Amino acid sequence: QPSRLDWDRWVMMGLIGFTVGFLGFLLHQIIEIISEYKWEKAEEFIKDGDIAVAYIWVLGISLLLVIVGSVLVVYFRPSAGGSGMPELIGFLNGTVVRHIFNVKTFVVKFLSCACAVASGLPVGPEGPMIHMGGLIGAGLSQFRSGTLGFALPFFQRFRNSEDRRNFIQAGAGAGVASAFGAPVGGLLFAMEEVSSFWNMKLTWQTFFCCMIATFTTDLFNSAFTSFQYKGSFGLFRAEKYILFQVRNEIPVNILAFIPTVVLGVLGGLLGGLFTFCNLKIVRGRRAILAKLSSDWKRKVVRVSELCLIITLTVTASVFLPAAFSCSPFTCYSSQNDIVSSPECLSPENHTIHTENDVSLYTCPPGVITRFSNNSVTTNKTFNQVATLMFVTGEEAIHHLFSRETHNEFSYGPLFAVLCIYFFLACWTAGSAISSGLVVPMVLIGALYGRIIGLSMVSMFGVMDKSVNEYWAWMDPGAFALIGAASFFGGVSRLTMSLTVIMMEMTNDVQFLLPIMVSIMVAKWVGDFVTHPLYHALLELKCIPFLDSEPVIVHEGNKPVNLELHMARDVMAAPPSVISTRESVANLAHLLLDTPHGGFPVVHSSREGQEKTFYGMITRIELSVILFHPDLFETEENPTPEDPEVTLLDYQQTTIHKLYNTDEIEDLLTKFCDDPVYDQQFVNLQPYVNQSALSVRDNFSLHRTYIIFRTLGLRHLTVVDETNKVVGIITRKDLMGFHLEEALAAILLEQQEQNN
Amino acid sequence: QPSRLDWDRWVMMGLIGFTVGFLGFLLHQIIEIISEYKWEKAEEFIKDGDIAVAYIWVLGISLLLVIVGSVLVVYFRPSAGGSGMPELIGFLNGTVVRHIFNVKTFVVKFLSCACAVASGLPVGPEGPMIHMGGLIGAGLSQFRSGTLGFALPFFQRFRNSEDRRNFIQAGAGAGVASAFGAPVGGLLFAMEEVSSFWNMKLTWQTFFCCMIATFTTDLFNSAFTSFQYKGSFGLFRAEKYILFQVRNEIPVNILAFIPTVVLGVLGGLLGGLFTFCNLKIVRGRRAILAKLSSDWKRKVVRVSELCLIITLTVTASVFLPAAFSCSPFTCYSSQNDIVSSPECLSPENHTIHTENDVSLYTCPPGVITRFSNNSVTTNKTFNQVATLMFVTGEEAIHHLFSRETHNEFSYGPLFAVLCIYFFLACWTAGSAISSGLVVPMVLIGALYGRIIGLSMVSMFGVMDKSVNEYWAWMDPGAFALIGAASFFGGVSRLTMSLTVIMMEMTNDVQFLLPIMVSIMVAKWVGDFVTHPLYHALLELKCIPFLDSEPVIVHEGNKPVNLELHMARDVMAAPPSVISTRESVANLAHLLLDTPHGGFPVVHSSREGQEKTFYGMITRIELSVILFHPDLFETEENPTPEDPEVTLLDYQQTTIHKLYNTDEIEDLLTKFCDDPVYDQQFVNLQPYVNQSALSVRDNFSLHRTYIIFRTLGLRHLTVVDETNKVVGIITRKDLMGFHLEEALAAILLEQQEQNN
Secondary structure (H helix, E strand, C coil): CCCCCCHHHHHHHHHHHHHHHHHHHHHHHHHHHHHHHHHHHHHHHHHCCCHHHHHHHHHHHHHHHHHHHHHHHHHHCHHHCCCCHHHHHHHHHCCCCCCCCCHHHHHHHHHHHHHHHHHCCCCECHHHHHHHHHHHHHHHHHCEECCCCEECCCCHHHCCHHHHHHHHHHHHHHHHHHHHCCHHHHHHHHHHHHCCCCCHHHHHHHHHHHHHHHHHHHHHHHHEECCEECCCCCEECHHHHCCCCCCCCCCEEHHHHHHHHHHHHHHHHHHHHHHHHHHHHHHHHHHHHHHCCCHHHHHHHHHHHHHHHHHHHHHHHHHHHHHCCCEECCEEEECCEEECCHHHHCCCCCCECCCCCCCCCCCCCCCEEECCCCCEEECCEECHHHHHHCCCHHHHHHHHHCCCCCCCCCHHHHHHHHHHHHHHHHHHCCCCCCCECHHHHHHHHHHHHHHHHHHHHHHHCCCCCCCCHHHCCCCHHHHHHHHHHHHHHHHHCCCHHHHHHHHHHHCCHHHHHHHHHHHHHHHHHHHHHCCCHHHHHHHHCCCCCCCCCCCCEECCCEECCHHHCEHHHCCECCCCCEECEEEHHHHHHHHHHCCCCEEEEEECCCCCCCCEEEEEEEHHHHHHHHCCHHHCEECCCCCCCCCCCCCCCHHHHCCCCCCCHHHHHHHHHHHHHCHHHHHEEEECHHHCECCCCEEECCCEHHHHHHHHHHCCCCEEEEECCCCCEEEEEEHHHHCHHHHHHHHHHHHHHHHHHHC | CCCCCCHHHHHHHHHHHHHHHHHHHHHHHHHHHHHHHHHHHHHHHHHCCCHHHHHHHHHHHHHHHHHHHHHHHHHHCHHHCCCCHHHHHHHHHCCCCCCCCCHHHHHHHHHHHHHHHHHCCCCECHHHHHHHHHHHHHHHHHCEECCCCEECCCCHHHCCHHHHHHHHHHHHHHHHHHHHCCHHHHHHHHHHHHCCCCCHHHHHHHHHHHHHHHHHHHHHHHHEECCEECCCCCEECHHHHCCCCCCCCCCEEHHHHHHHHHHHHHHHHHHHHHHHHHHHHHHHHHHHHHHCCCHHHHHHHHHHHHHHHHHHHHHHHHHHHHHCCCEECCEEEECCEEECCHHHHCCCCCCECCCCCCCCCCCCCCCEEECCCCCEEECCEECHHHHHHCCCHHHHHHHHHCCCCCCCCCHHHHHHHHHHHHHHHHHHCCCCCCCECHHHHHHHHHHHHHHHHHHHHHHHCCCCCCCCHHHCCCCHHHHHHHHHHHHHHHHHCCCHHHHHHHHHHHCCHHHHHHHHHHHHHHHHHHHHHCCCHHHHHHHHCCCCCCCCCCCCEECCCEECCHHHCEHHHCCECCCCCEECEEEHHHHHHHHHHCCCCEEEEEECCCCCCCCEEEEEEEHHHHHHHHCCHHHCEECCCCCCCCCCCCCCCHHHHCCCCCCCHHHHHHHHHHHHHCHHHHHEEEECHHHCECCCCEEECCCEHHHHHHHHHHCCCCEEEEECCCCCEEEEEEHHHHCHHHHHHHHHHHHHHHHHHHC
């Protein structure tokens, strides 16, 4: 039997993929056009010897961009700041986060992100791209907008929270796919990091969405450079669409795993340090802001902070290179035979060379001298630090990843740039501008990876393919790649998605194994040091997050076996229950007095019998029902108890947000105060979700957690042996700290009993 | 907080990965040593003009291998035949399949697979590698063997069905990783195709297992060729560890997606045809075997069938090339300028060339003539069909995937090989030898992909990078790759894992998008035509399989909305229930008279109260309890109802198989017949699984299915509103055909009521 094809779902996935892909293209081109213009002009000024003019030029443009980017965030939509990843993860775990899927957030995020990246701050566009992808998924699939106030009559069947969640996941995956040119990586990222509940049947559709996103971005990027049409539309050149393409493939050797493990350990430690420092800075910033008395002062401080960061960044970019001397173009035609000749510029003639597109900065361009015996020499020089700092982050990564350029960078410049960049990136993350962390993470990792690679060159000399294939793995560029993977892994603790993203980003399948090993070691080491950054931020932002597996410790470090505890140990009791036929006044009281999102409904099938669990009803459904006085009935005149007769349309009750909260509150207060409503009843039976799950009170707590998490529940009713409601378990009851408290009390009691 | 590290689990995963990897190395080397020896000798004979001798030589060796391989399967372990994939998938879906994780199966499978592949049958080693991987996962993790009769005191905590299942999944993934050199692909394969219940937390451990497997295989293969040490241990050369390495990367163009879609459609149709023919052949074979009266006749027929296939295969390999004339070595130095020169042999000088390692067969080797004006020419020739058939399947794929060899193969040979190979592969799959389908699928796909590519060369002429980069995508080798992906996709309907496997197998990230598109189109088209092959085989082998999403149709093609039905519509009622205190005779009767695997246990907490659902107990647990007469008690002397006091060890009841079935049956019969046991009781309370899930009878059927499938249940008790047991739902009740029958009856009733 052919399976259902779900045309509309595929169309929607394609639409989301296309939109995210096009957005990625726009963002890429905007950033490119601004930064190219800025750095080209600056280089001209420096060539003319006007360093001061260059400084003022770069600082002016960058300051302007940063101010625009941060003012947008601070004054119009504070929730658009940062990468948006923790909020997205929290939302998909089941928490409602305000404003994250809003048109205004989207516009602010896009503009702010473009400004931030183009300004030269140590940030990348990837995190915001993921959030914007999710936003597009949430917005497009609903075909309506609360902010803009319209609802089109298309795809109405996707207007439920499950489908919406799926489209958000797909959109986030498409964001990754577009930003990194990694469709498989995007899919895995959505699966591993973004989503909490993954439906395997959606994998293929999400993959389609990611593929369309990558395709769209590549297609438009293939024809345009800085928005100028360059011909050859549709020709996917590897150097254009593979982010950090690796050109010279070298065979991996088993010995390469020794420095790889070292890099993994370093990645775990430095990643932990980065997370630790970043959290300290975020907490410190929060403490300072809390001390400020008025709102406008806080806003000004937030914008000024970014101005300070960008000033430091620009100052370092422009003046730091001057502290280092010029380096000659070196190349090796064979081992221990250094020649300086223009042939060095073409990699065909010499395996070990210096790249063509290094920055000269203030170094003399030099001339080529040709001797009579057909040999040539040059005194061309370049500046190493400028090659890393006087460019965009992506270009710097390209330089660091370049292979068979063993001596292009030496220790001093690498260390200097590493320290400055680590500090600036750590400070910027979490400030009031929309920014991602991927480019900084990759750059930092590539820097220390290159240092490790260089130290091996110092120890064993330059080895390359022409000298000895067996030792060709000792290439600083290759270790820059492994280092980047390790630091990325140490901060984010991503595993398989990161491996695939690194592979797709560099087009180098051969280094897959070392990349995997470094990521794995980094994760192991990192897990000893700190939480993953995003999860730490979730905690910091007070977003309740349910891990896939509960890890509860008691009295120091003793893990508690949840199998030995029962659902009743953590449930909230007694719960607020509703009868299937309830007075309006009671309902209004309940809604006003409790903040619960859902209520168990009880019912007795026979007169006189005790009321047993019947189903669940949500707060929103109750509110909608109370908004329809025609549903009210008096005690004497009950409607027939036929669940088929529903007076409210299904569509009306399946909204996921109430817009008129004030109005509702007024109404509820009226219902509570007016004694008339004590005699008015509502028959809730048709609106109750009878397929709500319940568990017995002696159910194992571990299994309760697994069920709650696997099925993506929000409330779980606990019943006794005769199906009477005795409690309710919500997300909050299963959070780590709550479990620990509840179980600590019980364990204490048990101990006392034993004594 | 650092998370638990689970050292033992990681160690076990590493151990499984290493073992599977080493096994892959052994299998690879054995096959290589045999086939190299066979084909080299044969080529020598042919070079001497002795075609008849070559034929006898190849046929002799191949026949011998096939007889060994099939006799092992037919006489020692019939369940080791085929790829083992359907059985593995069925087992992980929750069905018990006999003998699939047995030491004998493993040995037979390994030897039979090595014989089958080395003999030259149109089969590959990948499917059996996956099954053997799962087998190693199942066997190693338990550290005991029923067949060999030992149980080591290590890793005892993994002796439960959940952990075992996880290790089997990891082992199967490692099998893929080792066979294709694709660790990410292995992980995704385990996730997408093999497993039914996937625990996200295991992803990372499975990835580790796959990585170790790939690493081990690559490491040993790096140093050995046909078991001879060749030095450079640990140097991973791409040409050795990447299965079908693509050397000349060409940029993808948007226009390439037009033939890609065509290939996808072809892949879907031909894949469907392949599945259809294969099922017809399997059914036909079964019908013929059923007609045979005695067992030994059946066995002889099964072995002879394979002898017939190999005779046909060898005859085609040896004599078919003779039907085609010799082709000259051609190469293009520029468009429309055909030159025949020895430089053609070196790809550096001419982009469009003929490979060096083509088969000469009986063609004259030719000489190189050197003219005075420094130009050279050659009359060297080769045989196209021999290049594809007089080699192993993997080498043939290498030739087909070779790029910038536009005219190496022409239509005639490609069509001839395609037809013969399609027919033979279709026949062999399902015969009594251990064999996989991947190599045949890739080869068939590559053949028609190359035909489509060649037709474009015929239409537009040879285009290559030196002529016009924009049109360089028109390369028959590239379309062979896309065709292979499409046919693989059309038969297996794998999606993301296949994409990643194709990418890792060829080391070409650039063709990722076309590969994805062709696989997607092939899946869409294929889903209209037939089931995926493995799922069709599951049905044929009567293995009940629960899809991730129920698709039920009624009266032709109308899909039934399961949301409108209830759990009670499909449950088995009345169920066999047990009280917490039950007489031994009753229990024995129940075990003898019903085949159920689990029973709901009921209990009343107060005297006189109706008995409500208390938990589940499995058949195995009951049998174990009845084996311990010391647990029996008389009516007058009940043990205290304290669930903490257990007389049986937990380990004893958590076995997953009863070995002494005859003994148990005797015992049960005794319990039934002897009236003494009517007065003997057992208190089951301590052994009941109280965390067994139950649902209400009016629970939505759709949601019931989802819960059953998501949580990997085997039984689900249905209770009424007062928690009384009213029915039970098992795997069988949720199978498609059963659902259809049950719902058809209900729908019919509703219609009658309406009239």
